[in-house]
Amino acid sequence: MSGNSRKKKVELSGTLKQWLEPRIRLKLRHQKGLTNEQARVDIIKDTCIKILSPLPLNVFASAISRLAQIEEMDRLYLIERLLNITPNPDMVSGERANDLREFLVATLSPSNADASGATTIEIEPNLMEVAKSVLQQSHRDWIGTREALSTFLKECTAKFNTEKKVFMVYPHLSDISRKLFLEKEQRTSVEYFFACIQNVANSMGYKFKDLIRIEVPTRDQDKIQKLMSEFFPKGIKLEDDEDPNYNHKRRIRPPLLRPRWHNQQHMMLLALQNSPDYTLARGDLIDAAISLDEKLSAVTGLPRCFTGQTPRNSASACLTTNADKYFTVFKKDPNSHINYYKLSFIPNDLDDAINHYMRWMNDIIEHDWPLCFGKQKKLKTVQNSGHIVMLSVGAVSNPLHSRCRRCVAESSCDTKLPACGKCKSRGHLCIYPFRAGVYEKTERVKVKCSASPTSQTNQNQNGVVDTRPATATRNKKKLQQQIAEQQKRMESGDPDVCRASLPDEILDGLDLSNVPKSLDDVVEVRTSTIPNAGNGLFAKRNLPIGTPLGFYFGVPMMEDEFDERKDKVGKASHYSMRYKHTILDATDEKGEPFTKRDGPIFCPFHFMNEDPFGNMVFLEGSEVNQVICWTKRDIKKGEELFVYYGGDVDREHWGQAENSEQVACVGDSEEEEMEFSDENVTDEEDDEPIDKYEENGNAKNIDGNKVAGKKRKTPNKKQTSKKRTKRAASSNKRKKVIESEFGSEESLVAADDESMDYSVNMYDTPPKKKKAVKKR
Numbered sequence: 001m002s003g004n005s006r007k008k009k010v011e012l013s014g015t016l017k018q019w020l021e022p023r024i025r026l027k028l029r030h031q032k033g034l035t036n037e038q039a040r041v042d043i044i045k046d047t048c049i050k051i052l053s054p055l056p057l058n059v060f061a062s063a064i065s066r067l068a069q070i071e072e073m074d075r076l077y078l079i080e081r082l083l084n085i086t087p088n089p090d091m092v093s094g095e096r097a098n099d100l101r102e103f104l105v106a107t108l109s110p111s112n113a114d115a116s117g118a119t120t121i122e123i124e125p126n127l128m129e130v131a132k133s134v135l136q137q138s139h140r141d142w143i144g145t146r147e148a149l150s151t152f153l154k155e156c157t158a159k160f161n162t163e164k165k166v167f168m169v170y171p172h173l174s175d176i177s178r179k180l181f182l183e184k185e186q187r188t189s190v191e192y193f194f195a196c197i198q199n200v201a202n203s204m205g206y207k208f209k210d211l212i213r214i215e216v217p218t219r220d221q222d223k224i225q226k227l228m229s230e231f232f233p234k235g236i237k238l239e240d241d242e243d244p245n246y247n248h249k250r251r252i253r254p255p256l257l258r259p260r261w262h263n264q265q266h267m268m269l270l271a272l273q274n275s276p277d278y279t280l281a282r283g284d285l286i287d288a289a290i291s292l293d294e295k296l297s298a299v300t301g302l303p304r305c306f307t308g309q310t311p312r313n314s315a316s317a318c319l320t321t322n323a324d325k326y327f328t329v330f331k332k333d334p335n336s337h338i339n340y341y342k343l344s345f346i347p348n349d350l351d352d353a354i355n356h357y358m359r360w361m362n363d364i365i366e367h368d369w370p371l372c373f374g375k376q377k378k379l380k381t382v383q384n385s386g387h388i389v390m391l392s393v394g395a396v397s398n399p400l401h402s403r404c405r406r407c408v409a410e411s412s413c414d415t416k417l418p419a420c421g422k423c424k425s426r427g428h429l430c431i432y433p434f435r436a437g438v439y440e441k442t443e444r445v446k447v448k449c450s451a452s453p454t455s456q457t458n459q460n461q462n463g464v465v466d467t468r469p470a471t472a473t474r475n476k477k478k479l480q481q482q483i484a485e486q487q488k489r490m491e492s493g494d495p496d497v498c499r500a501s502l503p504d505e506i507l508d509g510l511d512l513s514n515v516p517k518s519l520d521d522v523v524e525v526r527t528s529t530i531p532n533a534g535n536g537l538f539a540k541r542n543l544p545i546g547t548p549l550g551f552y553f554g555v556p557m558m559e560d561e562f563d564e565r566k567d568k569v570g571k572a573s574h575y576s577m578r579y580k581h582t583i584l585d586a587t588d589e590k591g592e593p594f595t596k597r598d599g600p601i602f603c604p605f606h607f608m609n610e611d612p613f614g615n616m617v618f619l620e621g622s623e624v625n626q627v628i629c630w631t632k633r634d635i636k637k638g639e640e641l642f643v644y645y646g647g648d649v650d651r652e653h654w655g656q657a658e659n660s661e662q663v664a665c666v667g668d669s670e671e672e673e674m675e676f677s678d679e680n681v682t683d684e685e686d687d688e689p690i691d692k693y694e695e696n697g698n699a700k701n702i703d704g705n706k707v708a709g710k711k712r713k714t715p716n717k718k719q720t721s722k723k724r725t726k727r728a729a730s731s732n733k734r735k736k737v738i739e740s741e742f743g744s745e746e747s748l749v750a751a752d753d754e755s756m757d758y759s760v761n762m763y764d765t766p767p768k769k770k771k772a773v774k775k776r
């Protein structure tokens with residue numbers, strides 16, 4: 001390298017200049033006061049860090065330490081070599097990024113280094129032990145956390161400890177959790193997780209920071225000190241663990257995790273679910289939900305969901321926002337001002353589920369697959385007609401941001417951007433930039449056609465999508481319009497009223513000869529490559545990144561209902577999936593997945609096995625209960641498709657012989673069943689907050705991606721039945737309150753039921769008149 005560098009010292013190549021100049025200009029614009037040289041050094045450093053950062057910490061550190069040791073011209077030469085691989089090494093992702101990474105590591109590896117030696121970072125095995133111990137206590141899954149830990153390690157900063165002659169690597173919990181998880185709830189829990197690790201480490205006699213160390217050969221200490229402050233600038237202003245005033249306990253505050261069912265949307269859902277025809281007038285629905293909330297709070301000791309001095313207002317806002325899209329708004333009488341709310345799906349109704357599934361499948365096959373699988377005709381220039389074509393399904397929040405179809409071509413999207421930098425769309429993935437150079441103006445996208453009902457988009461009558469974030473006020477204004485549109489759609493009785501069609505000029509620009517026509521053309525089920533994992537799903541052809549292949553079929557039902565009817569039936573728990581407030585039950589009455597290949601609901605995605613770093617991802621669709629099975633990267637013909645199931649899955653018995661896969665559920669035995677009854681719950685247990693053992697409802701997968709639905713946890717024999725007992729107790733109480741509120745058959749019979757006592761005694765009001773019992 002040094003020989004080459006001398007040559008380059010005289011003159012930078014044209015390619016390098018071309019690459020550097022705009023970046024230097026940009027850098028100088030953002031960071032005033034830098035010299036050209038400083039900017040150049042920064043750009044090279046940032047580029048290498050960006051490429052190398054996914055590597056394990058020790059390889060990463062070794063490579064960048066080597067990078068710091070070589071002369072600047074050598075670094076420039078290195079960049080030039082990268083430019084030979086790809087024109088924009090600082091923007092590249094996916095396979096190409098791997099090539100760059102491999103090249104950099106090989107060039108900067110210790111074997112290529114001078115005799116000065118490389119630095120290694122050692123992660124104490126104890127750290128993993130500590131982490132495991134925390135996991136065992138918290139009953140959270142190891143796979144997700146392993147990923148969280150590795151990301152965590154990458155985000156650490158380092159500082160040299162002169163006394164111990166090692167570099168300590170420090171976590172920056174808030175930074176890390178901000179990057180790992182977007183939502184506040186998850187942020188708190190990851191902080192809590194690391195705080196627990198810290199706590200356990202302390203209790204085991206370790207200083208947390210000592211668990212990760214970088215050993216530095218004595219001769220290199222000065223050099224490495226310099227290097228570290230250059231590459232880990234944050235390392236200089238670290239919080240001081242040695243400070244006697246530092247209180248570890250400060251961080252050990254558990255986040256307030258409510259039970260999954262304890263939120264405003266769920267209260268509304270329960271109220272509607274228990275109403276005739278799943279429908280209520282807005283005012284009645286608000287009353288019912290607030291009343292239910294009051295009673296549940298009183299019984300469970302949880303804070304109210306509808307808070308503040310005006311709970312009606314917060315209930316009203318919840319309906320207006322309709323964040324989880326569980327409700328459809330309509331007017332019974334067009335001249336009346338009363339809005340009615342109806343559940344957007346019929347719980348536990350196979351036919352309704354099939355109808356939705358078939359419509360969605362039809363939409364993606366007809367509308368999305370041509371766009372995804374169609375090849376752009378090379379010589380054809382497509383005229384800009386102003387149409388922007390969206391996929392008919394879209395993730396509510398797009399976790400594939402940096403890898404998504406719309407960004408693939410440009411790699412211009414930052415993973416942290418809330419919406420696409422180009423089209424600003426949040427809901428639907430816009431394939432516009434992928435079909436490069438056709439359209440320029442995308443600030444407000446015009447949607448020619450979208451399969452999604454307009455209630456789920458921000459589309460106005462002119463077909464213009466308002467891409468501003470939704471607010472209650474804006475939603476209020478839209479509400480009238482949506483109602484009118486929905487009314488029209490319902491009246492027309494045509495399910496295909498908003499079926500996807502594509503503008504001709506888009507289709508003209510694409511070679512559609514090889515577009516698949518059915519799932520059979522795309523995937524096949526056969527024995528998995530994982531030993532003892534049963535069947536798996538395989539690609540029958542090359543599948544492009546960012547393609548919605550289909551949906552995870554399931555009959556939506558409430559969790560209680562699933563527990564009651566299906567939980568212990570056959571393999572229902574293995575194949576069911578949690579979606580927000582519902583469970584998607586993917587099995588027939590025997591608890592077997594639907595396998596009739598020519599049947600309307602044969603869903604191959606039920607056979608997708610798990611790999612946390614899989615090539616597929618479950619995404620939340622823009623319609624309720626829509627779980628899209630989406631390609632996370634380009635997939636080659638013959639590859640097995642894998643997806644991450646989410647955190648709430650018990651994997652303990654996987655890979656064992658067939659029979660043992662049928663893990664008996666806790667509660668299967670009589671003995672355990674006993675523990676579900678309220679009598680067995682001690683007062684002490686009752687007092688424990690439920691949130692300690694309820695899962696956080698809004699799951700994220702390991703990529704920080706939104707997981708639409710989580711595979712449900714199969715109850716594990718080893719789980720302490722105490723926990724189940726507590727959960728069952730709280731669930732029983734909840735059920736009783738709901739029954740007393742809405743008058744189910746059982747509660748009508750149980751006139752002296754304790755929950756009836758609650759409603760009378762605690763509120764000092766007579767029990768409500770029972771509503772008609774809905775038969776399903």
Ligand SMILES: C[S@@+](CC[C@H](N)C(=O)[O-])C[C@H]1O[C@@H](n2cnc3c(N)ncnc32)[C@H](O)[C@@H]1O
Nearest residue numbers: 530533534535574575606607608609610654655
């Ligand atoms: C939704 S099913 C997947 C299809 C399943 N292999 C089959 O043949 O029906 C989920 C089940 O597949 C198995 N499985 C999935 N991923 C696995 C993995 N990585 N290792 C072992 N078994 C796995 C587990 O038994 C799990 O309960």
